[in-house]
Amino acid sequence: MNMLMLKKSLVKHWFVIFISPFILCVSCLILSKYFMKGVSPTFHAPKKLDPCLGQYIYVYDLPSRFNDDLLKGCNTLIKWENMCPYLSNLGLGPKIIEESNETVISKKNWYATHQFSLEVIFHNIMKDYKCLTNDSSLASAIYVPYYAGLDVGRYLWGGFNISIRDESPNQLVKWLAQQSQWKRMYGKDHFMVGGRVGYDFRRGSDKDEDWGTKLMFLPEASNITILLIESCADKEFPLYENEFAIPYPTYFHPSNDDEIFEWQRKMRNRKREYLFSFVGAPRPNLTSSIRNELIDHCQSSKSCKLVGNHFGDPVHVLDVFQKSVFCLQPPGDSFTRRSTFDSILAGCIPVFFHPHSAYKQYMWHFPKNNSSYSVFIPETDVKRKRVMINETLFNVQESEVLEMRDEVIRLIPKIVYRYPSSRLETLDDAFDVAVKGVLQRIEEMKR
Numbered sequence: 001m002n003m004l005m006l007k008k009s010l011v012k013h014w015f016v017i018f019i020s021p022f023i024l025c026v027s028c029l030i031l032s033k034y035f036m037k038g039v040s041p042t043f044h045a046p047k048k049l050d051p052c053l054g055q056y057i058y059v060y061d062l063p064s065r066f067n068d069d070l071l072k073g074c075n076t077l078i079k080w081e082n083m084c085p086y087l088s089n090l091g092l093g094p095k096i097i098e099e100s101n102e103t104v105i106s107k108k109n110w111y112a113t114h115q116f117s118l119e120v121i122f123h124n125i126m127k128d129y130k131c132l133t134n135d136s137s138l139a140s141a142i143y144v145p146y147y148a149g150l151d152v153g154r155y156l157w158g159g160f161n162i163s164i165r166d167e168s169p170n171q172l173v174k175w176l177a178q179q180s181q182w183k184r185m186y187g188k189d190h191f192m193v194g195g196r197v198g199y200d201f202r203r204g205s206d207k208d209e210d211w212g213t214k215l216m217f218l219p220e221a222s223n224i225t226i227l228l229i230e231s232c233a234d235k236e237f238p239l240y241e242n243e244f245a246i247p248y249p250t251y252f253h254p255s256n257d258d259e260i261f262e263w264q265r266k267m268r269n270r271k272r273e274y275l276f277s278f279v280g281a282p283r284p285n286l287t288s289s290i291r292n293e294l295i296d297h298c299q300s301s302k303s304c305k306l307v308g309n310h311f312g313d314p315v316h317v318l319d320v321f322q323k324s325v326f327c328l329q330p331p332g333d334s335f336t337r338r339s340t341f342d343s344i345l346a347g348c349i350p351v352f353f354h355p356h357s358a359y360k361q362y363m364w365h366f367p368k369n370n371s372s373y374s375v376f377i378p379e380t381d382v383k384r385k386r387v388m389i390n391e392t393l394f395n396v397q398e399s400e401v402l403e404m405r406d407e408v409i410r411l412i413p414k415i416v417y418r419y420p421s422s423r424l425e426t427l428d429d430a431f432d433v434a435v436k437g438v439l440q441r442i443e444e445m446k447r
Contacts, residue, residue: 060144076154115248119193122193143190162210190224193227198226201213228246251318272323278298279339280337294389330379344411
């Protein structure tokens with residue numbers, strides 16, 4: 001009876017007893033074959049994505065005459081001003097020591113930064129860019145660290161002929177055209193920074209009395225993306241599609257996110273005793289300027305603070321901006337002003353009078369909705385006395401003021417250039433926003 005039951009059990013479980021070991025042996029043979037070849041059919045390790053993919057930048061090692069030699073001759077860069085102190089500290093200028101007891105600025109990373117030092121600051125930040133490469137074949141963009149603004153600044157006053165002014169630009173494009181990296185896209189993946197306004201690099205004729213150099217009219221340079229503190233524009237539109245305006249440098253160069261957050265909190269809590277302010281001098285020789293009218297508006301209002309003689313005192317200027325709800329920002333010698341960015345840094349809502357003072361300029365850094373962070377009053381309304389600035393600003397609803405100020409304060413990280421060699425963790429500064437804009441433009445051209 002027991003033998004009969006055993007036979008029945010063997011028949012019932014014959015597959016498990018006899019076939020399973022066979023399958024196991026065959027599986028082991030197959031796996032050993034794969035492993036002998038160094039291949040695993042089932043245990044592929046996930047590939048790590050390259051965090052710098054599409055962001056690599058190659059920086060040219062230019063001949064020193066295009067950058068370092070200009071710094072060595074810093075006392076000759078502007079006819080009436082010694083730029084040497086301003087180009088110290090990696091281009092940030094001397095540290096600001098606040099002597100008042102009001103604590104207008106924070107304790108760290110405030111410098112008397114010159115408005116024309118952007119090329120040096122940008123280059124020094126780029127030296128620690130997270131995705132630099134020495135292999136230009138990996139690069140999505142090629143950076144040309146030519147200090148074009150410092151170069152041209154030597155020759156804008158003093159009657160220099162065009163052959164002297166154009167010598168460096170001509171030599172630069174000749175040098176670039178000989179590089180293997182250039183021949184890949186003939187400069188369309190190249191970019192540079194010009195720390196002055198676009199018109200300084202676009203002389204329209206070969207007459208000695210005309211202004212600036214011909215840098216951006218040279219055929220090779222027309223392919224290069226150039227970042228400027230102000231792009232060329234006519235009355236309505238930007239003129240050149242390879243020019244992009246990026247913020248003027250301010251006095252604040254934070255080293256980390258917390259320094260920015262702390263400053264933003266301070267600006268949110270600042271008490272503002274003036275309805276509006278104007279920091280600027282009249283332009284008696286510019287008939288189109290509305291500065292005289294703005295000065296009159298300010299002087300006739302008890303709610304306005306006028307500052308005309310403290311341009312060398314950044315602490316005083318920032319103090320006035322911090323105490324103001326609105327800051328008037330008319331055109332100066334050109335459409336834009338460094339003062340715009342100083343006022344935003346202070347949490348003051350800018351008031352513009354021409355669309356090219358901001359709205360047509362800083363497309364990567366400012367919101368598309370202009371009214372979210374600023375007030376616009378047309379120049380013609382001021383000239384023809386159709387508007388009273390005091391009344392216009394007084395009639396802005398308190399809720400709108402609070403919303404605009406919040407937006408202005410949110411903009412602060414995007415309009416400051418961090419301290420070179422430092423990194424921001426969760427925020428993009430003006431440098432980061434500009435680099436992303438360049439990479440996106442080049443990628444679109446490649447497509």
